[in-house]
Each structure stands twice: as C-alpha cells, then as structure tokens.
Amino acid sequence: MAPPGETSTPGGVASKAQGACALPVFSVSLSSLRFSSLVQGLRRRFFWDMPRPEAPLCVIGDIHGCLTQLQQMLAQVPAGYRIILLGDYVDRGPESAAVLRFLQAREDITCLKGNHEEMLLRFLQDPEEAGPQWLRHGGLETLRSFGLQEVHAQMEAGALCACRDQLRAAMGEDLIRWLAARPVSLLSGTVLLVHAGADPRRSPEDQPEAVLLWGHREFQGQRRRDGIWVVHGHTVVGAPEVRAGRIAIDTGAYATGRLSAICLDGGPLRFLNVQI
Known part of the structure; x- marks a missing residue:
C-alpha cells in the first residue's frame, strides 16, 4: 500500500499525488459505488428484474x-x-x-x-x-x-x-x-x-x-x-x-x-x- 499522499502506479512505484486532485477522484468513485449499492438494494427490495434462469x-x-x-x-x-x-x-x-x-x-x-x-x-x-x-x-x-x-x-x-x-x-x-x-x-x-x-x-x-x-x-x-x-x-x-x-x-x-x-x-x- 502506498504511503499517505501517494498513489501506486501500475508498475508498483509510488508517486506523489498532485495536490488535492487524488481525493476528489477517490471520493467520486466511492460515492458511485455507494449509490450503485443503494440502487441495487432498493431494486431488490421494491422491484424485481425479470426472472433470469441460466438456460431457457x-x-x-x-x-x-x-x-x-x-x-x-x-x-x-x-x-x-x-x-x-x-x-x-x-x-x-x-x-x-x-x-x-x-x-x-x-x-x-x-x-x-x-x-x-x-x-x-x-x-x-x-x-x-x-x-x-x-x-x-x-x-x-x-x-x-x-x-x-x-x-x-x-x-x-x-x-x-x-x-x-x-x-x-x-x-x-x-x-x-x-x-x-x-x-x-x-x-x-x-x-x-x-x-x-x-x-x-x-x-x-x-x-x-x-x-x-x-x-x-x-x-x-x-x-x-x-x-x-x-x-x-x-x-x-x-x-x-x-x-x-x-x-x-x-x-x-x-x-x-x-x-x-x-x-x-x-x-x-x-x-x-x-x-x-
């Protein structure tokens, strides 16, 4: 895991985050995941998709x-x-x-x-x-x-x-x-x-x-x-x-x-x- 204020590159090398730019990106991603989970939960509770069997x-x-x-x-x-x-x-x-x-x-x-x-x-x-x-x-x-x-x-x-x-x-x-x-x-x-x-x-x-x-x-x-x-x-x-x-x-x-x-x-x- 990269130290605070750093992000990991695909090659595994830690680099300094550019100012506060990394935080909004992370927050938006987390919010999207939470929103998606909320929608899926509401959908399961109040609505149903069509029945989807593995085969007809x-x-x-x-x-x-x-x-x-x-x-x-x-x-x-x-x-x-x-x-x-x-x-x-x-x-x-x-x-x-x-x-x-x-x-x-x-x-x-x-x-x-x-x-x-x-x-x-x-x-x-x-x-x-x-x-x-x-x-x-x-x-x-x-x-x-x-x-x-x-x-x-x-x-x-x-x-x-x-x-x-x-x-x-x-x-x-x-x-x-x-x-x-x-x-x-x-x-x-x-x-x-x-x-x-x-x-x-x-x-x-x-x-x-x-x-x-x-x-x-x-x-x-x-x-x-x-x-x-x-x-x-x-x-x-x-x-x-x-x-x-x-x-x-x-x-x-x-x-x-x-x-x-x-x-x-x-x-x-x-x-x-x-x-x-």
Missing part, C-alpha cells in the same frame, strides 16, 4: 393424473427449452399410474416431488399411519388407476396393509425408487422452482423440505429481499398469477381441465395453456 425453461404446473393435458402441453413446448414439472403427478385425476410411467420413461423431463408424491411414499412405508390422510386427498383415484378397485376411504388397518402390498406390486420397485429420488427444488439463475412455496426469510439453499412440499405461512404475504423469483404450484389459481418474486401456475387441471405452464428465458413472461 418451460415449467409446468400440477398434473394430478391428467395425462391427456400433459401430453398436449408437451407438444407446445418451444424447442431448446428445458422442461421442469413442479410435482403432484398423482391423485384426484383418473390416470395417475399412466402419468407416472410416462414420466419415468422421459429422461428429458425434470420432475420435482410434490406433497402428493410424498403422501403416496409415506403410505407405502406406513399404511396405517399415512393411509387415512392420503385417501382423503385423492389417494383412492391413484389406487384405482393401478387396478385396485375394492378400496374406500374408511378402510381399517388390515385392509390398508393389504392395499399397500397390492400397490407396491402394481407399481414395481423401479417406479417406487424413481419416485422417491425426485428432487424437491431446482435453482437456475434467479429462479427457484418448487412445488408449494419457500420461506421468504431463508436463502434458496436453506429451505426445509417440508416447506418446499407443503408451503410456508409467510410465503404469499411477505416479499423476498434477494431478487429470487419462486415459481410454484400446489395452490390452485384461476389463471397464472405473477406477484413480486412469485409466480403461481397450478390452475387445477383435475377439476378445471386446464393445465398451465410458463416459459422463462430472461425476456417477457410467456404462458402456455391447455384446456380440455
């Missing part, structure tokens, strides 16, 4: 056993876009088994885990504990799609265990392992992709799995301050919603017939919709 993405909302809508949506995806699904492939809709087998065979599609996949996997591990909740939230439709017809929401412990064994046999261990291995989030540039939501006080890398799968009480009411956009499903909306730092794309395909997606490439947001 097409993100598709909750499927819930609607294979026809999924296949029609995939036909609309622009060339060169990585396809990401936000979870909830099973339950409620009529074709959960077909959806899972279709997705397992598509290595070009990134499938995140949703809370309905989590409920199915818990049922396979502990049918007596997890069964009642899952069956009340669409599990019956999934069981029937795998060929289990004699099922109902009030099955007792013995029937639940027998049902679990039949479902495991119908799914096969390869499909079960594939489903259990699904990631719960994906971060690309300034875009965080999750099923349900994120804790606005935590960084993308520090999110509890339960929050990503089931949501967070402050997710929709509190702004993030880091400039990250969270794209999610889980909560049904009439049409895709864009809020500061949050994009919701679950339009309730199993009930409305409408499946929605968003194309992200750093430019204007573009939505895709399939309605049957």
Whole structure:
C-alpha cells in the first residue's frame, strides 16, 4: 500500500499525488459505488428484474393424473427449452399410474416431488399411519388407476396393509425408487422452482423440505429481499398469477381441465395453456 499522499502506479512505484486532485477522484468513485449499492438494494427490495434462469425453461404446473393435458402441453413446448414439472403427478385425476410411467420413461423431463408424491411414499412405508390422510386427498383415484378397485376411504388397518402390498406390486420397485429420488427444488439463475412455496426469510439453499412440499405461512404475504423469483404450484389459481418474486401456475387441471405452464428465458413472461 502506498504511503499517505501517494498513489501506486501500475508498475508498483509510488508517486506523489498532485495536490488535492487524488481525493476528489477517490471520493467520486466511492460515492458511485455507494449509490450503485443503494440502487441495487432498493431494486431488490421494491422491484424485481425479470426472472433470469441460466438456460431457457418451460415449467409446468400440477398434473394430478391428467395425462391427456400433459401430453398436449408437451407438444407446445418451444424447442431448446428445458422442461421442469413442479410435482403432484398423482391423485384426484383418473390416470395417475399412466402419468407416472410416462414420466419415468422421459429422461428429458425434470420432475420435482410434490406433497402428493410424498403422501403416496409415506403410505407405502406406513399404511396405517399415512393411509387415512392420503385417501382423503385423492389417494383412492391413484389406487384405482393401478387396478385396485375394492378400496374406500374408511378402510381399517388390515385392509390398508393389504392395499399397500397390492400397490407396491402394481407399481414395481423401479417406479417406487424413481419416485422417491425426485428432487424437491431446482435453482437456475434467479429462479427457484418448487412445488408449494419457500420461506421468504431463508436463502434458496436453506429451505426445509417440508416447506418446499407443503408451503410456508409467510410465503404469499411477505416479499423476498434477494431478487429470487419462486415459481410454484400446489395452490390452485384461476389463471397464472405473477406477484413480486412469485409466480403461481397450478390452475387445477383435475377439476378445471386446464393445465398451465410458463416459459422463462430472461425476456417477457410467456404462458402456455391447455384446456380440455
């Protein structure tokens, strides 16, 4: 470091500063840096840049056993876009088994885990504990799609265990392992992709799995301050919603017939919709 009143030249030789000229130059530079930091901080707090993923993405909302809508949506995806699904492939809709087998065979599609996949996997591990909740939230439709017809929401412990064994046999261990291995989030540039939501006080890398799968009480009411956009499903909306730092794309395909997606490439947001 050069002594006071001197500046370092590129060659490392100290030279006397010319009067007070060096101080204003340094002050202007420091002020510019402070102003730039202030602007960036305000921008992160009150505004959001467009979502900027590392590469073009097409993100598709909750499927819930609607294979026809999924296949029609995939036909609309622009060339060169990585396809990401936000979870909830099973339950409620009529074709959960077909959806899972279709997705397992598509290595070009990134499938995140949703809370309905989590409920199915818990049922396979502990049918007596997890069964009642899952069956009340669409599990019956999934069981029937795998060929289990004699099922109902009030099955007792013995029937639940027998049902679990039949479902495991119908799914096969390869499909079960594939489903259990699904990631719960994906971060690309300034875009965080999750099923349900994120804790606005935590960084993308520090999110509890339960929050990503089931949501967070402050997710929709509190702004993030880091400039990250969270794209999610889980909560049904009439049409895709864009809020500061949050994009919701679950339009309730199993009930409305409408499946929605968003194309992200750093430019204007573009939505895709399939309605049957």
